[in-house]
Amino acid sequence: MTVDVWGYLDEYHEERAEILEAVDEVFASGRLILGAEVTRFENDFAGYHDVPHCVSVDNGTNAIVLALRALGVGPGDEVITVANTAAPTVVAIDAVGAKAVFADVDPDTYLMDVASLPGLISSRTRCVLVVHLYGQCVEMKPVLRVARANDLVVLEDCAQSHGARHHGRTCGTMGDAAAFSFYPTKVLGAYGDGGAVLSADATTDAALRRLRYYGMEDRYFVERLPGHNSRLDEVQAAILVRKLRRLDTYVARRRHIAERYADGLRDTDLVLPTVAPGNDHVYYLYVVRHPDRDRIIEEMARHSVRLNVSYRWPVHTMTGFRSLGYGAGSLPRTEKAAEGIFSLPMFPSLTDAAQDRVIEGLRKVLSAGG
Template identity: 45%
Template sequence: MIPFLDLKAQYSQIKPEIDAAVARVIASGHFVLGPEGTAFEERFADYCQTAHCRAVNTGTSALHLALLAAGVGPGDEVITVSLTFVATTAAILYSGAKPVFIDVDPLTWTMDPGLIEAAITPRTKAILPVHLHGLMADMDPIMAIARRHGLVVIEDAAQAHGAEHRRRRAGSIGDLGCFSFYPGKNLGAFGEGGAVVTHRPEFAHRVSLLRDWGQEAKYDHAIPGYNYRMDEIQSAILNVKLDYIERWTEARRSAAERYDALLSDLSFARPQPPRHARHVYHVYAVRLKGRDHALSALRDAGISAGIHYPVPVHLQRAYAELGYRAGDLPVTEMLANDFLSLPIYPELLPEQAVEVVATLRNAAAPRLSEAVAARVEHPQSVMTWSHNRRAS
């Protein structure tokens, strides 16, 4: 059996430290907004190369509060992508704004900056790029467009702890960055958790108020707020894990390099990060025609695999009222049909990666050959832009 993710193996490595941290919080009797949370916020802000961090209870809450702190509200529009978990869209709707979807780049699978300006209207307030699978979106042109039009940029970095774009960390380039610490994330809690990072003190202060019922002090409610606080046990656990995040990240990257080598004859079937990017491989996805057959074969062989994500948000029934239809985002839809996520985690053994790829080849060799030849139908100007960017 090869699991998709092995959290038990991770825990076994650091069990004494985790157990001691949890016991310390229990003995303290201080369970919310205490010293563990303050320490984690300071350390995670430093890790993300930002001035401020505010810990919250989920990644969804982080997105919601970042939008509100930036002044996004009813009547506004937020440009984002549909190739993401639904939380990205849900948070925009929670703020009262409308998500406006644009397509992704066919090589990096993240927001295509060449499509942003055509989506801007007088109601546009923010751009919300998603760093998918651990690879950051191309932030330089995104920021240039945002500054030109006076827009706020909020990074959805829920899958990108420690990822880099030209040596700048995820969350540090936009006006705000949002993280999830769901247990399966590269930096995961033992339950739910999230954080907002920013360089701007006014945004950090507003998130502080919003996460704690809008309180300036106890029972002094300056603004309407929410109960979005992170508890001290999760903060203590994350403080322990933060000591290991770089080691685990490099182990993930080594596992990804091993997959790359084993799949090296399958051109364009694998992630294509630009040379200036540090991909942290929260997910290692390949593109594969006949994906569902291969997924079944892997599972039959005792190998856990997944799809991130099989139905893009704009085609989810829950968001039909947004008015999108099949064909509106062709690259996104093609990738959703082809994606297959292979097991990846720091403890993945070399022989396990070999077994995964051997099973994949046996199940889908003809279809993999088709995937190599597959080409995306995409406007020529955007394809030219994409390839020029890859060379930079």
């Protein structure tokens, strides 16, 4: 039997009764769009993070788009971010008419090199969009210090870091707003698309609610543009209400799996994940590095273990973003990391026995060499 890098079926079988109960309650409620379950999830998600405002949306990309718009980012502005993120982060910047400016990354954690921020700021810079990558947070104190000194807003991309903490602060509570994705693979995943934006500011919250619903304040009366149709479905909201109660359990299981990988692979020549000081990692992905990555992935597939690369192509190397003006070698640490990183199977229902197959297979493939 193949061990996949991610799977949900075992988790679904365990939670099936609760999931189907949630779906049935929505279908029997008489309200399928922006009803009680959306309100409940928004309140619960805000409460989990101890912030006053949560606006749910239809996916994580639009969470970033709407958050940028609500924070006043638009055409002609520059947004500093990283290139070793999922392309939707930068697609969202482009969608509001702004331009991405890329910081390089720390070679050990793959997180934004925050020391480079002052040198990237221009008269057009409006926002720093930090990506809390793979399950741990960017060092936020220097980011916020630079942002406040230069009148910039800070948006947290928390798509990969639900439940992570940074010096005791929950991910998504440190910037001016935070965007989340509930794509099924995420630490908190729906059974379809979904997203949300957290904020502590009532004006930002009001703007987000207007933006997600065509620019309307009241039904069928558009107050101002732009507007979007970006609503979290009631069914997904109902499922997320129930899954949110299990989030800390999911995180604990991911950490257990990470500990077992560390114990089983520490004496190999794989470069294992580095946890930055002050971070409580949630291991959305367990990312390792090796110069012979592609051979390892091919050999592991022969052992019926599927591995993945997140992300093989940094955004600045993609032809769709050629207009941003970055050539090969412009982000050397980002590019170097992309040559060797790959992800091991990581999801809460991964059994110890299946994980042992991954560890044993890797040890054999690594010992065999090229």
